[in-house]
Amino acid sequence: MKQVELVNGDLRFPALMAGSGEPVILLHGFPDxxxxWAVQINALAAAGYTAIAPALRGYAPSCQSGSGDYSVYAAVDDLMVFAAQLGGRVHLIGHDWGAAVGYLACAQSPETFCSFSALSxxxxRRIPQALLxxxxQVLLSGYMQFFQLPVAPEAWLKRGDLSGVDTLWRRWSPDWDPGLYLDNAKHTLAEPGVIKAALGWYRAMFKLWKKDQRKALSWLGQDIATPTQILIGENDGCMSPKLLEHTLVESDFSGGVELQRIANAGHFLHLEQPEVINDHLLRLLNNTRCD
Structure with a gap:
């Protein structure tokens, strides 16, 4: 495994990369x-794929937007540029925000993605109606409204040794000790400007007066022609598994969709149950070759 950089304009995204073969992009979430992704990268590389996991926009000083643009539209643009740099056709795996970006990208540019695995x-498309x-889920998503406030969310996350980050991890994946994974996340979030940028993703959600944000949201109404699997931890404390009863409609996925419910796992299911998750990821990859 080696450290590399992906580039979009003047933004430079640090990334981990290993292997050779069809490219697989792995996108992380918040606060992560x-x-x-190291365990997944090694597993994919051993199975004959090129696995590359970049930082999301803002999650390193070198990829922080000078304009403060942390919209999903900008994130999809980053992903499309990465895919082009890797040959134009890639597999995609996304967790949390990475999964949200993946749904939009696959709807907008299905020809780019050979397969898509959405984690957590x-x-x-149907979440607004499902909330009713x-x-x-309205209670579980209360942190999103809190993050719209100025100053206070930054202070809450940064207090002590980033104890707010600890709180979210332990609430979202209960009965699990994240150990080094949480330390890694806190190390990244402690870098200059990262927490402000990470919160910028949430603050961009409701800026519906911006043309790019409205355009990205319009993609939600499009069919997803990329073969897709959705992996959800049964103990997820961030996104209620009950949402699946109202959001997963097979006709929305012309490329096919499968649901995998993961026992004894919460929101960070790929870290809690890596062998189980890797098996699911590789099964879809092996069944949806890019050639």
């Missing part, structure tokens, strides 16, 4: 780091 996030039927 690209470094925590149900299909986005799963009110517990």
């Amino acid at each position: 780091t690209y470094e925590n 996030i149900p299909p986005l 039927k799963v009110p517990e």
Whole structure:
């Protein structure tokens, strides 16, 4: 495994990379780091793939937007540039925000993605309606409203030794000791500007007056022609598994979709149950070759 960089304009995204063969991009979420994909990278490389996990926009000083643009539209643009740099056709694996970006990218450019594995996030298209039927998700997502405030969210996350980050990890993946994974995430989030940038993703969500944000949201109404699997931890404390009853509609996925419920796992399921998750990831990859 080696440290590399992907580039979009003047932004430079640190990444981990290993292997040779068809490219697989792995996108992390919040509050996490690209470094925590290491187990998956090694497994994919051993199976004959080129696995590359970049930092999301803002998660390193070198890829922080001078304009403060942390919209999903910008994130999809980053991903499309990465895919082009890797040959134009790639597999995609995304967790949390990485999965959200993946749903939008696959809807907008299905020809780019040979397969898509979405971890911990149900299909986005029908979430607004699902919230009316799963009110517990409104409570679980309360942190998103809190993150809209100025100053206070940064202070809460940074207090002590980033104890706010500890709180989120332990709430979202209960009954699990994250150990080094949490240390890795906190090391990344402690870098200059990273927490502000990470919160910028949430603050961009509701800026519907911006043309790019409205355009990205319009992609939600499009069919997903990329073969897709959704992996959800049964103990997820961030996104209620009950949402799947109202968001997973097979006709929204013309390329096919499978659901995998992962026992004894919460929101960070790929770190909690790596062997189980890797088996699912490789099964889809092996069944959806890019050639």
